[in-house]
Amino acid sequence: MYKFGMRTAFLRRIVFKYAFALLITICCRHLHGSAQTPYPNDPEISDSLGIPKDSLKFYFPQNGNPEKGFSGKGGLFKENWYSSALYAFKEPILYNYYLKKDIFRFLWLRSFHRPVIFILTRSDDEVTLTTKLLDQQPDFLERRYDPRGWDGLEGSLKGKTIQRFGDSLIIVQADRKAKIVYTHTQPCTVKNWYDFEQLLQKANFWQMSATDEGETGLDGSEWIIEGHLKSNYRFAARWSPKGGFKTAGIFLIKLSGLEESIY
Secondary structure (H helix, E strand, O other), rough: OOOHHHHHHHHHHHHHHHHHHHHHHHHHHHHHHHOOOOOOOOOEEEEOOOOEEOOOOOOOOOOOOOOOOOOOHHHHHHHHHHHHHHHHHOOOOOOOOOOOHHHHHHHEEEEEOEEEEEEEEEEEOOOEEEEEOOOOOOOOEEEEEEOOOHOOOOHHHOOEEEEOOOOOOOEOOOOOOOEEEEEEEEEOOHHHHHHHHHHHHHHHHHHHHOOOOOOOOOOEEEEEEEEEEEEEEEEEEOOOHHHHHHHHHHHHHHHOOOOOOOO
């Protein structure tokens, strides 16, 4: 009986030892997994504060993934267009490094009105909304023609980023300059944050494709919303949207108190 009790106690210690080791392994794997990040952390794109490496860096992923980056017809044009406004707004790049706070950013580019941006930020229980306006849509592409062809153009374009089209047309990336004419930061509530999150959930924001090539036009407006969370980054751009995506954008417009034409 004594030997049986000793053997049982020994077996219990063995089982406990291996169970404890298994628990430690699972915990370590969990911690390792939680350390993974959706952000590339590439110093060639921006620094850790999101400041672009140079004035021509794109503000959105370029990997062509329909879930996370621009793709299809007009993708490069939109990258330049949206990025030029964000650079003029002196905004950080959100997809490269996590900036130690959660951010939702809504860039609003209308055909007949000045660019506007809304930045809803949360750090712990402190929530703010910053609203900014530019004096104009900054130039981001220049068209240059020369009947003599490339020989008449290339000498004046050394050091600039260009694209060639046909025999005599060059597209030059411009300087993206515009002035911020209005900036206002206001305190908000945690409820405001949760309300906006719920609107994005209803719009299926986290499952949306980056762009919708089926909806576009010459007039109207571009609505670009980014979600910058510790565990996830996503953006979606829509032309003159309807439904839940538009409702989410209008929520920030109304919250800001800005009286602007909505279209």
